[in-house]
Amino acid sequence: MKANFVVKGNFITSESKISLKTYKDHYLVCEDGVISGIFKALPEQYKNLDIIDYEDKIIISGMTDLHIHAPQYAFRGLGMDLELIDWLNTYTFPEESKYNDLEYAEKAYTSFVKALKNSSSTRACIFATVHNKATYMLMDMLNKSGLITLVGKVNMNRNCPDSLCEKDAQSSIDNTKSWLESISKFENCKPILTPRFTPSCTDDLMQMLGEIRNDLPVQTHLSENLSEIEWVKSLCPEAENYADTYYKANLLGNKSIFAHCVYCTPKEIELLKQTQSYIAHCPQSNMNLASGIAPVRYYLDNDLNIGLGTDIAGGANISMFRAITDAIGMSKLYMRLVDENAKPLSFVESFYLATVGSGSFFGKVGKLEKGYIFDALVLDDSNLDNINELKLTDRLERIAYYLEDRAIYAKYVNGIKI
Ligand code: GUN
Ligand code: FE
Secondary structure, eight states, X not given: OOOOEEEXXXXXXXXXXXEEEEEEEEXXXXXXXXXXXXXXXXXXXXXXXXXXEEEXXXXXXXXXXXXXXXXGGGGTTOOOSSOHHHHIIIIIHHHHHGGGSHHHHHHHHHHXXXXXXXXXEEEEEEEOOSOHHHHXXXXXXXXXXXXXXXXXXXXXXXXXXXXXXOSSHHHHHHHHHHHHHHTTTXXXXXXXXXXXXXXXXOHHHHHHHHHHOTTOOEEEEESOOHHHHHHHHHXXXXXXXXXXXXXXTTOOSTTEEEEEOSSOOHHHHHHHHHTTOEEXXXXXXXXXXXXXOOOHHHHHHTTOEEEEOOOBTTBOOOOHHHHHHHHHHHHHHHHHHTOTTXXXXXXXXXXXXXXXXXXXXXXXXXXXXXXXXXXXXXXXXXXXXXXSOOOHHHHHHHXXXXXXXXXXXXXXXXXEEO
């Protein structure tokens, strides 16, 4: 149930890409899930509302994981010795094949949903597997968790083991349609079309997905790994580039998310920008799978829509704090190894990507500001032995680098404490 209430504490929010705004000992008013304002003194009209006092704790906006694979949570932190294609064939596809077994799916998805609920993500865009029944089960669990999520039953009809391969384009579309019908009742968990990536989907399947999408959002992978890109060239010789394989099927736009974009060409970047498509930057995964370093500084400075993802299990860590600090670290390597003029991300910029950058995919999400949906994390750093008196923003940076999700004391999604 959504209630109207007041939260008291120290608030930190992104104000712009390059600035944070802090409010020490302020009152935030939440009405019907939306922030009515942040005040030094509580205005008379709100004096009858319940006040939850978080004392010296730090309250930030919730974060949105723009790219994560639910079925891969079970093997997170394992199999980090291979690059993308071998990693998919050796570890990922065998693991995802297990979700045909609902008993296994229930056990594994229970563990995933619990972890996501306890994590720093308040919202997430999630890949499931090709299986309708297990995907329904995952969505049912997520719906009950109170998190706001988009989940995709994966489409794949080539270059994968029989246990995951849909018979042909038409049967993949039929499966997708019956999945969409089955999950229409969920409030917090909505569907997102999920062609895995071009190597897994024939041209006709891609085309048909574009035809049935209507207003549905879309998520997939793009230009993650050099061998993958060469493979796409040989699979789709008539396509102008990798992004074009999606563009031709009408799958780009401001409701579409492309994970990685490590090696996009200037033409592909222009296409992503023109269509306002989203990039999900997944730094830890790019490191673990030796994929490469994405030009995030360029994307940010050129106003592309970009946010952060954990990409479990390419990434081993479900914490968005880790995604923030890994994005900073990778941008430093980019500056040192690729382009010395590409200034590394600051903490403020990377925090922006995890909150506003990713959150904007869901609308007015990612800031603590009047009119924004109240998604928030209450952070407790009282067990950190801060020897020097720290500013609120310094405390946040230290939490991100050091405590990560262990700092979470309470979590609000859509104006509800979960
Ligand atoms: N490309 C296609 N499938 C996957 C996947 O599961 N993980 C990652 N990181 N890249 C992919
Ligand atoms: Fe991925």
